[in-house]
Amino acid sequence: MRGGELFLIATVTFVFPPLRCQNVSLEETLTNFNGSALTEVDFGSFREQFRRIYEVSSEEFYHRHFYFQNAIKRFAYLNSFSAAPPSAKYGINQFSDLSLDEFRDFYLRASADNAPLYSGPKREGLPDKFDWRDKTVVAPVQDQLACGSCWAFSVVGAMQAVQAIAGRPLEQLSVQQVLDCSFQNRGCNGGSTTRALSWLKQTRVKLVPQSEYSYKATTGICHFFSQSHAGVVLKDFAAHDFSGQEEAMMSQLVDWGPLVVTVDAVSWQDYLGGIIQHHCSSQQANHAVLVIGYDTTGDIPYWIVQNSWGTTWGNEGYAYVKIGGNVCGIADSVAVVSL
Incomplete structure (x- = not known):
């Protein structure tokens, strides 16, 4: 593609x-x-x-x-x-x-590798609602255009947010660099968030700002930078399956930052807004997104999901997905990053 x-x-x-x-x-x-x-x-x-x-x-x-x-x-x-x-x-x-x-073919090109079931602790005393946008650490919604690059947008979105959480200025990093250089993936033809994260960790590639390596919505030739060039390096990541443990997933969000998630988004083609509760299975992961918050104060608790289809889609570029029941497979493949 x-x-x-x-x-x-x-x-x-x-x-x-x-x-x-x-x-x-x-x-x-x-x-x-x-x-x-x-x-x-x-x-x-x-x-x-x-x-x-x-x-x-x-x-x-x-x-x-x-x-x-x-x-x-x-x-x-x-x-x-x-x-x-x-x-x-x-x-x-x-x-x-x-x-x-x-x-x-154009928009649902992500794949998910099997992640181990989460077996860690669940933090008590979580807030009823939490949104990383309130901390001004989430970059604006992007538009991947006619390129199956959602997997790269999700990974880069998490890295730039975690960098801002650490106290550095919020800066948009290069999605195109990941698209061109993550050799274990297929550029606009699709990829896996965990393979991209593994590549970033193993190679210690420095992600440069988007202003230095702009998004083209097509797979290009990898542009290498010198070791002395400034950039953001991924230190580590952890990927788990939180199905049946979405409260523990909430604690990961609060403690570590926005979550790299792969979902089944077939029905999202027509989504305008509101909380997704039905007709969204967990049978086939095909789209990567960034979970940046949650809200449990209403009758239907929901995840706040940043998508990469521009601000004319959904809730100004965001989707709300019901918490509980693993709707859209949102808890099947969840990763956190550390820098």
């Missing part, structure tokens, strides 16, 4: 399987940007809002319109699980004219 313009791909066709929830009314469950019933005109509104350049009556237009119509059916199915806040809501976003296969 290469980075670049999404809409050069026009030949993939995918028919969404029949909906299992036959009692859902599209008119009742689907709304457009202004809250009224969706119509054919909304595809034009979508194209304008997200700057789609394919021409009307072209083959590309036909395919994108077909995928958009399938997405509308998908929203009805996903929203049928619960209409009451704070449940997750699904609808039109920047991915609504991609087929399911295209979405997976």
Whole structure:
């Protein structure tokens, strides 16, 4: 897979399987940007809002319109699980004219290595809510674009946060450096967070600022720096499976910093906001994210997850995932870093 313009791909066709929830009314469950019933005109509104350049009556237009119509059916199915806040809501976003296969190929390219079950202590007296953004140690949401680089964004996000927690200025580090140089991974074609962390630990590569090695959304040739060049070195990391132990996972977050996590994000293609509780299995890890906080004060406790799909997705680039039950496999592969 290469980075670049999404809409050069026009030949993939995918028919969404029949909906299992036959009692859902599209008119009742689907709304457009202004809250009224969706119509054919909304595809034009979508194209304008997200700057789609394919021409009307072209083959590309036909395919994108077909995928958009399938997405509308998908929203009805996903929203049928619960209409009451704070449940997750699904609808039109920047991915609504991609087929399911295209979405997976472009954005869900992470893999997870098996992690040992956590057997350490669980800290008592955890706060009811905790958010590393309140400490100003979390960098702004990034956009990986059409490149399967989520694994690199997750790892780099944790390293730059832990550096700031240690008292250094918050600085965005180079995702592109990890993308190009982590030889055990496949660049934009995907990778593993634990393999990237292992590479950083073994080689003691110094991650340089993003300003020195900017993100290109395509795999390039590794740019080496001298030993005297300034940068951030990973000292160590620990990866564990916290399934059934999400309270212990909360203590890891508070004690060590944001968590590098791999999840099943197939249903996240249509996510608009709210707390994800349903239709998100732990069967196949495919996307890496950064867990930066939690909140247990409401009726539904949830993790605060920073994604790498830009601020137009989800809750301004964030997702909320229910704590308990290992929703989306969020507790299966969890890593902390130390510098």
